[in-house]
Amino acid sequence: MIGDYMRPYVVAEVNSSHNGDVEVAKQMIDAAAAAGCDCVKFQSWSAESLYSATYYKANPISKRIVKKFALTQEQLRDMAAYSRSKGIDFSSTPYSREEVDWLVDECQAPFIKVASMDLNNYMYLRYIAKKGVPIVLSTGMSEMEEIRKAVRTIEEAGNKQICLLHCISIYPPEFDTIHLQNIVGLREAFPDYPIGFSDHSHGVEMAVAATALGAALIEKHLTLDRTKIGMDNQMATEPEEMKQMVDCCIRTQIAMGSKERVVREAEQEQMKKMRRSVIVTRDMKAGEVLRLEDLNAKRPGTGIPADRIETLVGKTLMVDKEADTLLEETEIN
Amino acid sequence: MFAETFGIEEAQVAGLKYQAIEQWDSVGHMTLVAAIEDAFEIEMDTDDIIDMSSFEKAQEIVAKYGVAF
Numbered sequence: 001m002i003g004d005y006m007r008p009y010v011v012a013e014v015n016s017s018h019n020g021d022v023e024v025a026k027q028m029i030d031a032a033a034a035a036g037c038d039c040v041k042f043q044s045w046s047a048e049s050l051y052s053a054t055y056y057k058a059n060p061i062s063k064r065i066v067k068k069f070a071l072t073q074e075q076l077r078d079m080a081a082y083s084r085s086k087g088i089d090f091s092s093t094p095y096s097r098e099e100v101d102w103l104v105d106e107c108q109a110p111f112i113k114v115a116s117m118d119l120n121n122y123m124y125l126r127y128i129a130k131k132g133v134p135i136v137l138s139t140g141m142s143e144m145e146e147i148r149k150a151v152r153t154i155e156e157a158g159n160k161q162i163c164l165l166h167c168i169s170i171y172p173p174e175f176d177t178i179h180l181q182n183i184v185g186l187r188e189a190f191p192d193y194p195i196g197f198s199d200h201s202h203g204v205e206m207a208v209a210a211t212a213l214g215a216a217l218i219e220k221h222l223t224l225d226r227t228k229i230g231m232d233n234q235m236a237t238e239p240e241e242m243k244q245m246v247d248c249c250i251r252t253q254i255a256m257g258s259k260e261r262v263v264r265e266a267e268q269e270q271m272k273k274m275r276r277s278v279i280v281t282r283d284m285k286a287g288e289v290l291r292l293e294d295l296n297a298k299r300p301g302t303g304i305p306a307d308r309i310e311t312l313v314g315k316t317l318m319v320d321k322e323a324d325t326l327l328e329e330t331e332i333n
Numbered sequence: 334m335f336a337e338t339f340g341i342e343e344a345q346v347a348g349l350k351y352q353a354i355e356q357w358d359s360v361g362h363m364t365l366v367a368a369i370e371d372a373f374e375i376e377m378d379t380d381d382i383i384d385m386s387s388f389e390k391a392q393e394i395v396a397k398y399g400v401a402f
Contacts (some may be wrong), residue, residue, distance in 0.1 A: 019383055061363050061370070061382070068379035229351055229383045231359055 002163065004187060005214040005256070008249050009196075011091070011113075011136075012037040012222040012242060014166050016069035016231050022078065024224065025071065029083050032222055035243035036250070039089035041113055041219070042079060044099040046070045052136060054279045069231065072239050073102045080107035091136075097127050111161075116140030116198075122153045128155035136217065137162060138198050140169030144189060151190060163217055165188055166210075167198035172235040178206055183213045200235055204245035211249040212256055218249055277303030277326050278312060284321045290332070303327060334372060335388055338365045351386040365391075373400045 002009040012032035020162045022241035025042075031041040035073055047056075047067040056063040071079065076092060083090035093113040094100040103109040111134040113115050126137060135154060139147050147164065154162055166182045178201060186195045195215025197210035207218045223236035230236075237245065263271075276297035284294065297306035302313070303326035315332040335346045339356040353359055357365070366382050369375075369391070377385075377396040385391045 059363065061366050064379050065363070068383070092388065102382070169394065225351065227350075227388055229362055234352055234358055 002070060002196075002216045006216060006217045007253050008211050008215055009039065009217045010037045010246050010249065011041050011217060011219040013040040013041050013198075013219050013236075014222055015043055015236070017071075017221070017223040017228075017233060017236060019228075019230060020069045020071065020072070022071065022075050026082055027077065028222060029086055029088065030320055031224060031239040032242070033083075033088040034189060035222075035239055036246040037088060037222075037242065039110075040079075040083050040093055040222075041064050042071065042074060042090075042092040044071075044073075044092045044103060045094075045095040046072075046099075049095040049099060055176075057192045073099070073106070076102070077106050080109065093130075096304070100128050100131060104133055109133065110162075111136050114138065116142065116167055119150050120146055122149070125150055125153045129154040129159035132159065132163035133135060134163065134166060136219075137195070137327075138165045138167040138169075138184045138219075138231060139186070140167035140198070141292060144185075148189070151193075158170045160192070162190075162259075163194045163196055165198040165217065165219060166215075169230055170200060172201050175201065175206075180206065180209055183210055183215055187214070201269045202235065203303060204241065204248050207245050208248045211252045214256075218245075220245060248285070271300050274299065275301030276306040277301055278306065278309055278327050279324055279326055280321045282319055284323075286317050286319050288317050290317065295327075298324070298326075334368055335363065335365070335391075338368050346388050349388045369395060375400065 011304060014025065014028050018028055018240055029040050047063055047070060050066055080090040089110055090107060091109045091111055091113055092103050094103050094117050100112060103112060112128050112131065114125065114128060114135055114137045116138040118135065119139060139148060151162060164186050167180055170177065183195050183197060192287065194216035196219065197215045198219040199207045207220060210218060215223050220242065221232055221236035222242055223230065223233045223238060226236060226238055276299055277296050279296055281293055281296050282294060290312050295309050295312060297309060318333055319331045335349060336343045339354060339361060341354065359394065366388065373395060377394065381394045385394050386393060
């Protein structure tokens with residue numbers, strides 16, 4: 001169960017940082033779980049489903065790399081099982097109908113992530129929607145009307161389990177292009193659905209700020225080593241920083257609290273130490289009438305509150321008082 | 334070849350590491366690999382492609398394919 005302003009559901013985007021090595025992939029699952037992430041997300045693509053022959057003809061080396069980095073469907077299923085054994089959810093981004101089926105039917109993915117590049121691929125969205133599992137839809141590169149159409153397409157296919165992610169499809173984006181306020185804008189436009197943030201920036205700040213804006217889901221790329229050659233290692237986050245991000249997001253969500261102004265018990269206790277109480281400014285005798293210049297306020301706050309000083313003027317002292325001592329209710333009349 | 338691919342001075346090439354300059358990102362790496370393969374008429378193993386993280390490492394890897402410097 002995810003929702004705006006709730007504890008954010010944190011997704012570690014593994015992408016292809018495992019470079020096609022399942023042992024590295026398992027280490028990444030371990031790292032994501034240790035960092036406190038709720039989900040580890042892979043990419044289901046194969047060389048065939050990701051790029052066309054036209055692209056590979058122009059970029060033959062890419063085909064070799066994509067083939068090398070891709071996990072087979074069976075390997076993905078193993079990763080799903082391994083993730084579950086480590087107590088972390090598993091999902092993936094599919095790039096073909098076959099990959100969608102495999103994720104849902106064989107990997108039991110609790111949700112399907114749809115990449116920004118597929119937001120306007122309506123036939124494909126319809127197919128995914130009909131699988132009946134929740135859809136997390138990234139909205140990078142999309143105009144609002146395109147997002148509306150994508151959402152309508154999914155709804156009309158009978159699926160109303162949608163989470164929209166604000167996303168800038170630049171890796172990494174300049175800070176002035178991130179526009180986190182889009183989270184608020186998406187929420188206003190789609191009040192029925194939780195809104196999250198797919199963070200491609202360096203550092204933890206954007207995820208934390210998104211959490212403060214009530215993001216229901218935070219997605220962040222994970223790598224074990226940023227210096228390694230890979231598709232997105234240059235903008236991915238290493239485990240230590242991922243843990244820092246998760247911790248910061250959780251603390252931020254807790255700290256955001258509510259708009260209602262309430263002085264809690266702990267602060268009321270603090271009040272006794274930190275607020276001021278009324279004192280007399282000079283040695284005084286019983287029977288003297290208090291004047292404003294006889295009174296001041298100092299810590300601690302265990303006596304008559306400072307806000308009552310003016311109400312004490314004209315009262316009579318019942319006892320002798322030493323200068324700079326707290327006045328008690330029972331000592332005046 | 335590094336200098337030509339990345340548009341840098343030859344003096345900058347020694348000790349150069351992946352991501353040390355803006356041009357040598359994942360896309361630049363593919364361009365570099367293509368240039369090396371074309372120049373030496375070799376086809377590198379993908380493990381070597383993703384292991385080629387510095388100029389010196391590239392020399393070491395290319396040497397495996399019988400290229401002498």
